[in-house]
Amino acid sequence: MRLQEVVKDERRPREFDPREYISTWTEKDLLHGKVVDAWVIIFRTRGCYWARASGCSMCGYVNDVAQEVAPADIGHQLDVVLRKHSGQPLVKVYTSGNFFDDHEVPPEIRERILRELGDRCDKVIVETLSHLLRVDQLERAVQLADQLEVAFGLESTSERVLRYAVNKVWGLPEHAKAAALCHEAGASVKTYLLVKPPFLTERESIEDAVQSGHDADPYSDTISFNPVNVQSHTLVDRLFRRGEYRPPWLWSVVEVLERTHDLKAHVKSHPTAGGMVRGAHNCGKCDRAVVNAIEEFSLGLRKDFEDLRCDCKAVWSAYREAQGFMLGPSDPLAILET
Ligand code: SF4
Ligand SMILES: [Zn+2]
Structure with missing residues (x-):
């Protein structure tokens, strides 16, 4: 079975109310060098078109999307969530997909979201796949928000890792082109890179993340390293249940951050489920x-x-060595315990 079919085979679409947004919360982030409250909003849409066709091996966003969502439904979600704004100067908008996909977020509702949030916040961050971004969309978007940042899930700059581990068919060339469009229009660029996609050993994943950070640096204002966490109904979940995948050690994330200290972009990481068995973790203590x-x-x-x-x-160091002898990415500790 090909990777694209295996990833799709794990999906379990569910029914959701298209008028209910997925989630909202406040977290800390940097704005103009200062730590501020950042408002996160996840709208429910029909989701990422790539996830419907096949999808990335670690992505569980598809678990939360509705089958069909009309523009009026997203408008209703916006009306409800706007009441929760409490002065945060920075807002991050996610859709479990692509903000600049006209089929997922129609132009009229995209404009409304940007206008309403642009009126309330100093900076608006949205996320999309690089090849979906068009210059006319971007030029309109920068008129509606004082400061716009576009985030792209590049994941890795290695064609091999993208194709055989992440199951993504776009890479650095598409990212560089989209980043140039953003910079020409006056928007900034955030680049997401993975730490430890499936099928890579701990050592390979560190080297891949460090190399990808350096490759993506010329096109990025911020680089955010995302340690992979195990989300339900994904290929990563399937491997995890078989002892063939362990999320990265937190020591690996630390090494990646230390070895990308020289980048001009601001380097950061917010390990989702950090310290838990399905997120990046160490020994527990x-x-x-x-x-x-x-x-x-x-x-x-x-x-x-x-x-x-x-x-x-010391265990982390031994783990990295042991995987080299095992000639594969299986979790040596899980194998010893079963
Ligand atoms: S990671 Fe992004 S591009 Fe990949 S399936 Fe999920 S939403 Fe789509
Ligand atoms: Zn420890």
Whole structure:
């Protein structure tokens, strides 16, 4: 079975009310060098077109989308969520897909979202696949928000990793083109890169993330390293249940951040489910301290990780060596325990 079919085979579409947004919360982020409250809104749409066709191996967003969502439904979600604004100057808009896909977010509702949020917030961040971005959409969008940032899930700059591990068929060339469009229009660019897609060993995944960070740096204002977390009904979930995938060690995330310190882009990471078995984790004893350190680093509140210590750092080193002997990415500890 080909990777594209295996990924699709794991999907379990469910029914949702198209008038209910998925989630909203407030978190800390940087704006003009200062730590501020950032408002996150996840709208429910019909979801990412690529996830409907096949999808990325780690992406569980498709679990939350509705089958069909009319523009009026998204408008209703916006009306409801706007009442929750409490002065946050920065807003991040996600759709479990692509903000600039006209089939997912029709132009009239995209304009309304940008206008309403642009009126309330100093900076608006939206996310889309690079090849879906058109110059006319972008020029209109920058008129509606004082500061616009477009986030792209590049994931890796290695064609091999994108094709055989992530199941994505667009890479650095498309990213560079979209980033140039953004910069010409006056928008900034955030680049998401993965730490440890499936089928890569711990060591390979560190090298891939570090290399990808350097390759993407010329096209990025911010680079955010996303440690893969195990989401339901994904290929990663299937491998995880078979002991063939372990999310990255937090020590690996720390190494990636240390080795991309020289980039001109702002480098950050917010490990989703950090410290939990389905997220990036260490031994359990040091996880909270290491996650906190990564968050502090991302907010510019610490420069390095030299003060972090735990006995499990030696286990992490041995783990990386052991995978080399096993000639594969299986989880050596899971195999020893079963
Ligand atoms: S990671 Fe992004 S591009 Fe890939 S399936 Fe999910 S939403 Fe679509
Ligand atoms: Zn530890």
